[in-house]
Amino acid sequence: MTLKTILHNNHKELALIIGNGINRYNSDAGINSWDAMLLELWEKHTLEDAQAIPLGISLTEFYDALDLSSQLKEKNLQKEFCDFLTGWKAKPHHHAIVNWAKNLNTPILTTNFDETLSDCLALNLHHADGQRFTDFYPWSSCFAPAPVTNVAREFAIWHINGMQRYSRSIRLGLSHYMGSVERARALIHKGNPGRLYGDNDSKIWNGENTWLHSIFNCDLLFLGLGLDTSEIFLRWLLIERAKYFKTFPERARKAWYVYAGKDISQGQLIFLKSVGCDVVKESSYDALYTDAFLPTS
Structure with missing residues (x-):
């Protein structure tokens, strides 16, 4: 299995989750770290x-x-x-990945704060839940060509851990991450109707207008993301996702963690497999960030 085959065979209900590896690829040593x-x-x-x-x-x-x-x-x-982050510029591989996602109506979720990805298409920021918008947790805000009506099936760029223009939204510390866990837990488990675990339609719940909707309703592909023990919030979400699918197996979705370079740790491998994530090692960083997203002739 390669990244190219995953993208080709599973793009219809896929969401890309992109980490800082995309910014470190082909960058000067120490830059973007x-x-x-x-x-x-x-x-x-x-x-x-x-x-x-x-x-x-x-x-x-x-x-x-x-x-x-x-x-x-x-x-x-x-x-x-x-x-x-000021002055960070999109490179050809940023453009290739964003154009691929736009052409196939694939959501992008990123743990990055910079707006390099959205700059590729000069996308505007849209607030799906304008009346309740908060610059502390802009989870219903995304960069897109137009307002989004179906978070899991439309192209847009969502920022999981905050975005550069709203400095208060930036999640950097353990206390920040725990705040995100509390907020997500309330959306997932509280309120009836409205809780994710309710017997209602899985597409209608408290988080349907946030990037969380893609986590529970899309196949996920992790790219350029360490997903190590520092990523407490995202790892917790993957545990919640696995528990949700265990409760509702008919709603289960797939996931892949694709990486290049040195092998991941045994503990990392155990965690990823336990939350239903297939692990795929690519032959090079070029294969990871460039080759798989180039148009086929």
């Missing part, structure tokens, strides 16, 4: 040298440690992190 950006903020705010994220602490915990250890009286770490 979360680690490098957090280390730079650490040195600025704590006045301590830091060459690498130490063992024994996740990226999310490191951010919270930075927040707690900062020597500056006035700070806005989320905005400072967003400032690092």
Whole structure:
């Protein structure tokens, strides 16, 4: 199985979930690296040298440690992190992936904060739930050619962990992620009718106008995303997704985790398989970000 065959055979009900690997591909060393950006903020705010994220602490915990250890009286770490993203430009592979998704009406969900993907098509931001919009959790907001009526079956670009233009939405620390878990749990489990686990139509629930709808109603393909133990929120969602499909097996969807480079850990493999995710290793990063999305002649 290859990425190209997955895309060809399963594109009709697919959602792409894209991580920062797409920005690091073909970039200068150290550019577009979360680690490098957090280390730079650490040195600025704590006045301590830091060459690498130490063992024994996740990226999310490191951010919270930075927040707690900062020597500056006035700070806005989320905005400072967003400032690092200024000037990021879409490259040919960004355009190829976005054009592929648009042509096949495939939603894109990204854990990235930058708007590089939406810049590829100069997409406008639409708020599906305008009256209840909050820049703290813009989960019903997406970049698209037009307002979206079916989240799981229409092309749009959704930001899972917040977007650059709304710095308060940026999810960086463990406390941020836990807030996202609480919000998602309320949408999934509370309210009747309205809870995902209700006997009502699976397309009608509290989160139907948010990117969460694609998580539970699409086949998922993970690309350029570590999905390691720092990704607490997304890993929790995959556990919830697997439990949901166990309760309603007739609603089950497929998922693939596609990667290149060094092998993933045994623990990572166990986790992905337990939540129903097939693991596929590609031969190269070119195959991952370029070859599979090029138009076939």
